[in-house]
Amino acid sequence: MIRNFLKRLYLVFIFILLYAPILTLIVLSFNSSRTRAKWGGFSLKWYSELFQNEQILQALYNTLVIALLSSLIATIIGLMAAIALNSMNYRMRTFWMSMVDIPMLNAEIVTGISLMMLFVAVGNLLSFAGIAEGITFGFWTILIGHITFNLPYVVLSIMPKLKQINISTYEAALDIGASPLYAFYKVVLPDIMPGVFSGFLLAFTLSLDDFVITHFVKGPGFDTLSTKIYTEVKKGIKPEMYALSTLMFVSVLVLLMIVNRKPKEQKNAVRR
Numbered sequence: 001m002i003r004n005f006l007k008r009l010y011l012v013f014i015f016i017l018l019y020a021p022i023l024t025l026i027v028l029s030f031n032s033s034r035t036r037a038k039w040g041g042f043s044l045k046w047y048s049e050l051f052q053n054e055q056i057l058q059a060l061y062n063t064l065v066i067a068l069l070s071s072l073i074a075t076i077i078g079l080m081a082a083i084a085l086n087s088m089n090y091r092m093r094t095f096w097m098s099m100v101d102i103p104m105l106n107a108e109i110v111t112g113i114s115l116m117m118l119f120v121a122v123g124n125l126l127s128f129a130g131i132a133e134g135i136t137f138g139f140w141t142i143l144i145g146h147i148t149f150n151l152p153y154v155v156l157s158i159m160p161k162l163k164q165i166n167i168s169t170y171e172a173a174l175d176i177g178a179s180p181l182y183a184f185y186k187v188v189l190p191d192i193m194p195g196v197f198s199g200f201l202l203a204f205t206l207s208l209d210d211f212v213i214t215h216f217v218k219g220p221g222f223d224t225l226s227t228k229i230y231t232e233v234k235k236g237i238k239p240e241m242y243a244l245s246t247l248m249f250v251s252v253l254v255l256l257m258i259v260n261r262k263p264k265e266q267k268n269a270v271r272r
Helices: 001-031 046-049 054-085 090-105 106-127 139-164 167-177 180-209 213-215 226-235 239-271
Strands: none
Touching: 001 226, 001 239, 046 139, 046 239, 054 090, 054 139, 054 167, 106 139, 139 180, 139 213, 167 180, 167 239, 213 226, 226 239
């Protein structure tokens, strides 16, 4: 009895540590007073000012566009890379999978500085060759950077699904006259789609959350939400940041509830 009570108490304590700061932030986002030490009454004032702040809205737009494009491109490239790796022999596959793991084991600051130096070096080569006057840091450098660090996670999400498929069904489709591309689209892709979708969602989430790499490869005047919040916090925390953080938390929470509800609905449908 006492042991079970202590387990529950410990679990409650952990949840308090995890969610108390978030709940405090949510409460402060509805505080009409600018100071955090005084409750001025319930208000949606900071949400209204948030949607009138063009800089934050532009940063949100940049973040969503980069996250969608980088995750989509990384998923396509990662799918092709996973198929190529799966077709290799054990020794070659082990070697290349080790290469795939390195970007994830590296500290993000190492990846960020490496990408920045790479862009500078390529810009110098283009300038020396007279092709262009260097590389302008901004949207495209951030997009390439996000694709780079998203790729390993996509590959590792798809590889287990590829190992689970029955190659005989693919070969049977080829035997009855299907082209390799059509057989892949009709036989292999539906089986590995959960892994592809998981890789896409993981890449999208990582892209939304990234700050370190974005900080090193972004140019002046171009911000994502993470870099914009960092810049604003250095000037002093504004109540609009509470409202923005609350909306981001609620959006992620709703998305998780939807994703976790679908498997339950599928299980219930199978039982019926």
